Amino acid sequence: MTRATIAAGTVTTALVFVVLALIDRNVALDRGGERDGAAPLPITPSPERPASPETYQGFLYGRVTDVDGERYEGRLRWGGDQEAFWGDPFNGTKDENPWAGHLAQPEERRGIEIFGFTIGGEDRRNNLRRLFMARFGDIARIEAHVRTVQVTLKSRRVIVLDRFAAGDIDDGVRVWDGRRGAVDLDSRRIRTIEFLPTAPFVAAPARLHGTVRTQRGDFTGFIQWNQQDSLGTDTLDGRTADAEQRVQYATIRSIARHSRDSARVTLTDGRELVMSRNHEVSNGNRGINVEDPRYGRVQISWEAFDRVDFSPAGSGPPFGDFTPGRALKGSVTVRDGRRLAGRLVYDFDESETTETLDAALPGVDFNIPFSLISSILVHDSQGRTGGGPTVTLHDGKALQLERTGDLADGNAGLLIFVGRERPEHVQWADVERIDIERPPE
Numbered sequence: 001m002t003r004a005t006i007a008a009g010t011v012t013t014a015l016v017f018v019v020l021a022l023i024d025r026n027v028a029l030d031r032g033g034e035r036d037g038a039a040p041l042p043i044t045p046s047p048e049r050p051a052s053p054e055t056y057q058g059f060l061y062g063r064v065t066d067v068d069g070e071r072y073e074g075r076l077r078w079g080g081d082q083e084a085f086w087g088d089p090f091n092g093t094k095d096e097n098p099w100a101g102h103l104a105q106p107e108e109r110r111g112i113e114i115f116g117f118t119i120g121g122e123d124r125r126n127n128l129r130r131l132f133m134a135r136f137g138d139i140a141r142i143e144a145h146v147r148t149v150q151v152t153l154k155s156r157r158v159i160v161l162d163r164f165a166a167g168d169i170d171d172g173v174r175v176w177d178g179r180r181g182a183v184d185l186d187s188r189r190i191r192t193i194e195f196l197p198t199a200p201f202v203a204a205p206a207r208l209h210g211t212v213r214t215q216r217g218d219f220t221g222f223i224q225w226n227q228q229d230s231l232g233t234d235t236l237d238g239r240t241a242d243a244e245q246r247v248q249y250a251t252i253r254s255i256a257r258h259s260r261d262s263a264r265v266t267l268t269d270g271r272e273l274v275m276s277r278n279h280e281v282s283n284g285n286r287g288i289n290v291e292d293p294r295y296g297r298v299q300i301s302w303e304a305f306d307r308v309d310f311s312p313a314g315s316g317p318p319f320g321d322f323t324p325g326r327a328l329k330g331s332v333t334v335r336d337g338r339r340l341a342g343r344l345v346y347d348f349d350e351s352e353t354t355e356t357l358d359a360a361l362p363g364v365d366f367n368i369p370f371s372l373i374s375s376i377l378v379h380d381s382q383g384r385t386g387g388g389p390t391v392t393l394h395d396g397k398a399l400q401l402e403r404t405g406d407l408a409d410g411n412a413g414l415l416i417f418v419g420r421e422r423p424e425h426v427q428w429a430d431v432e433r434i435d436i437e438r439p440p441e
Contacts, residue, residue: 058316214300296368
């Protein structure tokens with residue numbers, strides 16, 4: 001595709017986006033349960049026992065301004081029935097890579113040039129486009145524009161995302177506004193979102209928490225089932241031998257993998273249901289997310305999943321517990337024996353302690369904040385480490401992970417600022433070991 005064709009397509013897409021924004025000016029009101037058709041099961045404290053901070057402090061909360069200047073403030077849930085807590089991730093695609101200018105090797109492009117346009121070939125800088133992921137608790141503000149989305153982190157760093165690439169901004173947001181009730185705002189209606197410490201509210205649904213048992217070990221923490229369901233008022237859908245079933249998680253004690261295409265659900269009253277014919281209880285499940293404090297966020301595939309036992313807990317850490325990220329610092333030992341120390345940029349992307357190392361074991365994906373990591377042994381002195389790189393955490397736990405994600409051979413390497421204005425770029429194949437400075441408490 002020529003540059004002219006790409007430019008024309010971009011203009012056309014932008015015009016369509018603007019027209020849709022002008023047409024779609026209605027705000028849908030929904031005062032029902034957390035999910036359409038699900039009977040609400042609120043946990044409402046009595047007047048004698050007002051809500052304690054533990055029951056509500058972990059919920060997303062903020063002020064949303066729409067394109068007409070109307071403001072809505074209250075509890076938030078992304079997409080109406082998706083991310084609901086400060087520890088949940090916000091995703092997108094970065095519009096550009098600010099570190100691309102430090103690429104050590106010259107830009108490579110092959111192909112045929114006609115009238116100033118290159119047809120075919122490859123631009124190495126295109127490989128530096130990166131996905132974005134940050135916990136909502138790490139974000140101060142989101143501002144939506146026609147072609148970009150600006151995310152301001154608590155560290156005051158601004159990340160510019162591509163509005164036309166897939167991202168969570170597209171899902172819209174539900175606001176439990178104090179004056180209007182539950183309001184669903186389409187993404188095209190959103191101008192800004194300012195995140196605020198969660199104000200007290202009653203009828204706070206219980207958050208899913210428990211221990212997920214897998215072939216790779218057990219993980220305990222707050223849970224998102226099928227990468228989405230996280231509240232006791234959400235429902236698990238499927239079919240038993242007799243009928244279609246929608247079971248609220250608040251009534252479930254455990255879920256066990258019964259077969260490739262079914263699950264055994266044990267209710268709190270002791271009854272058991274074998275549910276199937278739905279992606280939530282079969283190999284179509286998108287994954288079970290666990291916020292395990294030891295590792296950060298862990299995603300478990302249906303193939304690796306054995307069972308989950310639910311247990312009560314609060315709503316999670318408050319907005320204030322997510323402290324601003326600090327510059328990533330440490331040292332890189334190169335395979336030629338050199339050791340370079342200073343500020344680090346990992347894979348031309350991660351540069352703060354709140355960002356994550358994304359890697360995996362079979363069936364289990366890890367998103368480990370760099371603040372938890374002590375060292376990464378990439379290659380030993382004789383060559384590659386047998387079985388994959390070893391990631392050692394500050395608590396002494398060592399994980400030997402696969403060469404996938406941020407540990408794959410396609411890693412663009414590291415930038416090390418050693419006191420000079422321009423950093424040194426170390427290719428991934430030349431990295432033996434990375435030691436990361438532990439951030440202050």
